[in-house]
Every structure is written in structure tokens, then in C-alpha cells.
Amino acid sequence: MEWPVFLGIETSCDETGCGIVSGEGEVLAGVVASQVAEHERFGGVVPEIASRAHAEAIVGVIDRSLAKAGMEPGDIGVVAVTAGPGLIGPLLTGIAAAEGFAGALGIPLIPVNHLHAHVYGTGVAGGVEPPYTGLVISGGHTAFYRWEEGQEAPQLLGTTVDDAAGEAFDKVAKILGLGYPGGPAVEKAAAHGDAWAVKFPRPGVKMEGLRMSFSGLKTAVLYHVREMGREPDAVEKADIAASFQRAVAEALALKSARALEETGHRTFVAGGGVAANGAVREALAGACRETGVRIVLPEAGMAGDNGVMVAQMGRFMYNKGLWISPAGAGIKPYAGGEERMQRGRRR
Ligand code: KG4
Ligand code: ZN
Secondary structure (H helix, E strand, O other), X not given: OOOOXXXXXXXXXXXXXXXXXXXXXXXXXXEXXXXXXXXXXXXXXXXXXXXXXHHHHHHHHHHHHHHHHOOOHXXXXXXXXXXXOOOHHHHHXXXXXHHHHHHHHOOOEEEEEHHHXXXXXXXXXXXXXXXXXXXXXXXXXXXXXXXXXXXXXXXEEEEEOOOOHHHHHHHHHHHOOOOOOHHHHHHHXXXXXXXXXXXXXXXXXXOOOOOEOOHHHHHHHXXXXXXXXXXXXXXXXXXXXXXXXXXXXXXXXXHHHHHHHHHOOOEEEEEOHHHXXXXXXXXXXXXXXXXXXXXXXXXXXXXXXXXXXXXXXXXXXXXXXXXXXOOOOOOOOOOOOHHHOOOOEOO
């Protein structure tokens, strides 16, 4: 049997992504157009601006992906697109492009949960398939998954009850006046700081099971700065950034060890923008090393939102018969919630 080529589209937040993978999972192309410049002066993602930027970028991003892969639209056999969770306007832009592409060619269409894609895409790149324990650490979500062999979708084990890990990085960057996007800015500042300079609470470690919380830590940073009664200088900012980063990394490592204990898995896969963070990667690797668990982390540039992970997740779902006809009812975007994932139709 000859497997089709998969095209994945990702527009859930502020990156317009397209990826092309072969039926065997080989990455043929990946293009991401970032909107950082558009949102920078507002200090965060503005949904309406994001929607418009996606609409302007999407055709060019798809064209560039096809050119990179040396392909024509007719060479694509299946289109996968992020249906959620994400910002509704941006999602609708990607979905419209995917429906148009699949509809014009009369090929299967697959609505993908982009959190599952963060984990699965990272796993494929690292050469692993379920069973494994997954962790998504992104700007909107922080969640653990149990993904057993043969399962159509992973089971959600636990999530943050308030802010996501990436959101905490973004807010702390704002408090320290480090700019947007916050994660890379905090990491850069932290590189020159003393991670033991300020004692922040390790977020959520006292919470039961795999529940997490990051808003208390962000507030602790805010109060620390307020109590100083003046703007911290560059050295103090570096110390605060490094101490905050250590608190996040340690909490994630502790909860990851707990998740692995619960699942009994021997493989751990972490994805999402925060998985690019060096301190977080080190802490997670440390937690796995202790118990001899194999860890798979995203390659450079593949932690954040991208189209390749969506194409890989589409391939996974297609092989399970979870696809819909492009002439069907249309994909409904969803902001959050696992249960609202729209299921494809079995062949
Ligand atoms: O997965 P992603 O690209 O988009 C979402 O699905 O949200 O993750 C974006 C998040 C942002 O909060 C960003 O600040 C954070 O990932 N991030 C980082 C780093 N790079 C991106 N956080 C910490 N350290 C980084 N190097
Ligand atoms: Zn994401």
C-alpha cells in the first residue's frame, strides 16, 4: 500500500505554520511565519491582529512548504489542521485554508488537537511511538497525558488549575519589563543570574496528584518586585528571572516524576514552547535519569507551534481511520477542553 503525503496547517496562536510529511513520517518541509513583530508593541498576542496576519501569511507559507518539498498541490493526499485549542479567529483562518485546499483536491481532511500534536510530533522526531507519558508546556496549556499503545488519543491526567507555564514566563517578563515573547526573554536574562538569589515558592508542588498551578509564583514575583519599591536593575532582574525559572523547572520535574510513577511508562515526551527552555529541559532530564526513563525533548525550533507536528498527528489519526470528507459538515474550532475535540469518521 502506498501511503499518502500529509500537509499540516497550524494557526492556533501567533505562528502561521505549515508542514509536509511523507506517509512514513519523514519530514519533507516545514515553514513557520512568526508574528512577533506585529504583537510586540502591544506586549502580547492581540487575537484580531493575529487572525489578519494568519490570513495574509497562510497562502505564502503553504506555497513555500510545497516548494521546499518539491511538490505540487496535487501531490498532497491528506490535509490536517489544528482545530483547537486556540484563539477562535486564528483557528478559523487555518481551518478555512485547510478546507479550501482539501475541498479543491477532494482529499481527506483531519481536525487535529494541537496539544496532542505537540506531544506526538516531538515523539516521532525522537523516534518513539506510544506507549509513553506526555507533557505539554505551552503558552496556553500545561498538561500531562497517558498515551497507551493502540489508543486513538491520549488520556488527560492532570493540568494546571490557573495559568499555564508559558503564561507565567510571559507575565514575569512583563513584570520585569523584558518584553514579548516572554519565555525566551526570561531565559536570556536568567543566563546571567543566580538561580538561588530569591526564594520563590515551587508552584503547585503541594497540590495533590498531577494538578499544577503557576499563578501564585507569578504573584510572588510581582510582590517581590513591589517590595523593592523601585525598578530592579539588570543584575537584580537576572537573579529574579533565574530564580523564577528554577522554581518552574523544579515543579515541572517533580510533577513529571509523579506522572511517570502513576503510568509506569519507560518513555517520557515533552513538547510546547516552554520545552525549548534549557533549565526546564535539564530538570526534566534529571527527573527521568533518576529512574532510567527515556526522555524525548523537541529539537531546536520544534518546541513551539509548527505545521510539521500537525502533519504528524494527522498521519497518526489517518492511520486509525479518523478523517472526515472535505465535503462534510466543516470543522468547528474550539478554544479549550479535550472533550470538544471533533472526531473524524471511520472509513
Ligand atoms: O507551544 P507554543 O509555541 O504556543 C502555544 O501553544 O501556546 O508556546 C508558547 C509559549 C509562550 O508562553 C512562550 O513564552 C513560551 O512558550 N516559550 C518559552 C521559551 N520559548 C517559548 N518559555 C521559556 N523558555 C523559552 N526559551
Ligand atoms: Zn502550542
